[in-house]
Amino acid sequence: MTPDALTFGSYRLLARLGEGAMGEVWKALDLRLEREVALKILKDANDLRRKALIGEAKLACQLNHPNIAHIYDAGEVEGTPYIAMELVEGRTLRALVGRPLEAEALQDLARQAASALSHAHQKGIVHRDIKPENMLLADDGQLKILDFGIARRGVEDVPLGQTSHHLTLVESTAPGYSQGTPAYMSPEQANGQPLTGQSDQFSLGVVLYELATATHPFRRASLVDTLYAVTRDEPRPLSELRPDLPRTLQGAIHRLMAKAPTDRFPNLQALAAGLSEDNPTSNVPHLSLSVARLPNARRWWILGSVAAVLVAGVALGGFLIRRSLATGLGEARRASLVDFTKGRRVVAILPLEQLQPDPETAWLSNSFADAMANGLVRREDLLVVDRLRVVEAMTQLGDTPGRAPKALGELGRQLKAELLVMGSYQVVGGQLRMTVRVVDTAQGATRHQFQLDRPQAELLKLEDELQQRLPQEMGLGSDTGALRIQAKNPRTRELYTKALQLITEGNGNQDSAQLANSLLASAIEIEPDYAPARAEYAWSLAELGALRALGQGRFEESQELLRQGKAAAEAAIALDPSASQAYRALGSILLRLGDVEGASRSALQAVRLDPADHRAYDVLADVFAGLEGEDNHQAARRYFEKSLALFPEGWQAHHRYGVLLQNDGVLPAALQHADRAIALRPAAEYAYVTAADSLLWMGRAAEAEPRLRAGLREVPGSNVLRSLMAYAAWDLGDRNTALSYIRELTGAWPPDHSSTLLLAGVKKAVEGDAAGALAVFEGYRLKLLAMDLATKKHNEKRVLSLNLYFMARVAAKLGDAGEARNLVDLADRLHPGKRQVAQQDPVFR
Secondary structure: OOOOOOEEOOEEEEEEEEEEOOEEEEEEEEOOOOEEEEEEEEOOOOHHHHHHHHHHHHHHOOOOOOOEOOEEEEEEEOOEEEEEEEOOOEEEHHHHOOOOOOHHHHHHHHHHHHHHHHHHHHOOOOOOOOOHHHEEEEOOOOEEEOOOOOOOOOOOOOOOOOEEOOOHHHOOOOOOOOOOOHHHOOHHHHOOOOOOHHHHHHHHHHHHHHHHHOOOOOOOOOHHHHHHHHHHOOOOOHHHHOOOOOHHHHHHHHHHOOOOHHHOOOOOHHHHHHOOOOOOHHHOHHHOOOHHHOOHHHHHHHHHHHOOHHHHHHHHHHHHHHHHHOOHHHHHHHHOOOOOOOOOEEEEEOOOEEOOOOHHHOOHHHHHHHHHHHHHOOOOOEEEOOHHHHHHHHHHOOOOOOOOOOOHHHHHHHHOOOEEEEEEEEEEOOEEEEEEEEEEOOOOEEEEEEEEEEEHHHHHHHHHHHHHHHHHHOOOOOOOOOOOOOOOOHHHHHHHHHHHHHHHHOOOOHHHHHHHHHHHHHHHHHOOOOHHHHHHHHHHHHHHHHHHHHHHOOHHHHHHHHHHHHHHHHHHHHHOOOOHHHHHHHHHHHHHOOOHHHHHHHHHHHHHHOOOOHHHHHHHHHHHHOOOOHHHHHHHHHHHHHHHHHOOOOHHHHHHHHHHHHHOOOHHHHHHHHHHHHHHOOOOHHHHHHHHHHHHHOOOHHHHHHHHHHHHHHOOOOHHHHHHHHHHHHHOOOHHHHHHHHHHOOOOOOOOOHHHHHHHHHHHHHOOOHHHHHHHHHHHHHHHHOOOHHHOOHHHHHHHHHHHHHHHHHHHHOOOHHHHHHHHHHHHHHOOOHHHHHHHOHHHO
């Protein structure tokens, strides 16, 4: 742009029409052809994005249709990309949302839109972002669809009634995320699958439904709930909301919104013809749906439109029943019986071998493996083995991760993998050289092999090429429609990879979680829109929040961390709606915030997107473990078993399964799982807690004490283990040891915390003041009963329940059976299962 800001290349800038995060829109004069255009000048575009944008815009130049805003030109001026488009003034369809559109106007808009999309699809161009903001109504009533081939996600909605001059690419994006675009996504787009013209059909159907009813069929209170509704919920029938609409138009809109692309129209030519003024829709055979062809969940609304009123009423009842069953918890409970891994070929990707050891580039071994996994994990016919499972299996067989395994067949059998992807890399003279091969584990033969060679400065290009090349070499084809989230800065990728290693291979303690969190925060600071870093940042915040609550009783701080994590997970999903790890993190966070419905929906979506994510099964198991009822606890057990089938060395699954069994009163099995978790992760603080709790509740305090000492050797700073040592010492009659630990814990928790009051009561009991101990416990119980316990969050309830149960054990040993029973009842109310445990506990007999 010239210093006086009047010209940009061969365009004279006449008036600024809009400005936002991505750039500016100007009314400009093309000095070569002397015509006015809408000139989009983009900023902050990196090399890859700039080339892709210009390439897609030039492809879209071939579109020539009266209902498509024509792209005249695209290019760069001194490295700044621009797009010159037809200047059309009018209002976007967003201005029409809010009151039902008349039938004739709606049918005319539907016809124009279908005609435009049909033209584009015949040219092989999919819009990908059909929504009211990208559909402009000119003053003469002509519809213009904007931004073909160059639409982008994540922009804010145009304010109601605002005149638009092609603002879509440059509107400011508020902090967080926009719910506008996800609300118009097709199910396959929300799941990160390849897109065809049928995806645009779904989005068009949503727009038409919203114009017809003044309500959005899928938008919900949160981003995750919206995406869940897009993929699972059926909209309310137009036959009820708009009976005045032509029946064929009603049917067409519903068919456009069919969940399965194959249930939509083969193409939009028939729809456009059927909606034209000269061709009555009732005469178009393409719009006559066969009832038998539709899924059961969608048949009834067609039947209702042609049957008697009584039949329609029965159908509505059936719909409401289906909706009641389709809650997050209900669906997740039924899904515990489903094998999401069935019918998929299992592929394991090994860390690459570094041929010339160099600590500075050692992180690339995991980074390259991660890039290859990203190229395969979203394919519905494959199951990609978790990276930690690969490392554990190699270690068990005596192999060193990052080195070639000694026995490929045995490793394949251990991982139950049909294919192993392995390779090596080295940096020579500033060049990155990599060899990758795919091995058939049954035959031990190399099926595919290829080599890549790029300058080290082009590391990220190499990873992108690797992600695309591997599926092609394996004969899986190019997944051109799938969204690929790539880092723009190698440092971002390095920080992310190192943090991911800490998260997956760390000990689950505060130090490793805090370090991973710091690395991810640095990655996000460098590159705020890198979705994987935001997703794992959310997970690290969830873990830190749990540790602050359980280990330190800092519940308010924990809640703040969880709220930050929720925002990070939602931002990751907005950036990449197919980011399974973001849904898993969100599920974990929502559970700890007390939203079990949202938690179950999010975690189930994570499993659907990546059926090999054992931690997502853990979250689902935790959801049901915290609920009352045998059916819920059975669902929890099934999910834990799914997790352990995928990853037998999953210490967290063993530990949490142990907690569930402990609450169900199955104490010997709980102890076995806790001990297995300790064997797998000797520094897993809470596994020692679960093992000690189980032993204490079985009356085996003498065995609990050495477990606790072992835990303190591994985690010397653990206040939770110290408090259990104080209790166990009192239980064993070791007065001095009990008082020693109680003195060490002075000030460890706030004065009104349940751990502080438990220790205060134990101290009085140790000193022989039984009445004083019972008075502390009774006073605290009465104080809790005067509170609204429903306001307390998941982790706080768990801690309260555990401490109340230990208070009950002290009361029982001091001879007050009534107070012991009252404390157990309150503990059970806060976290169900304590009554069941008490039935097995010898102290209550």
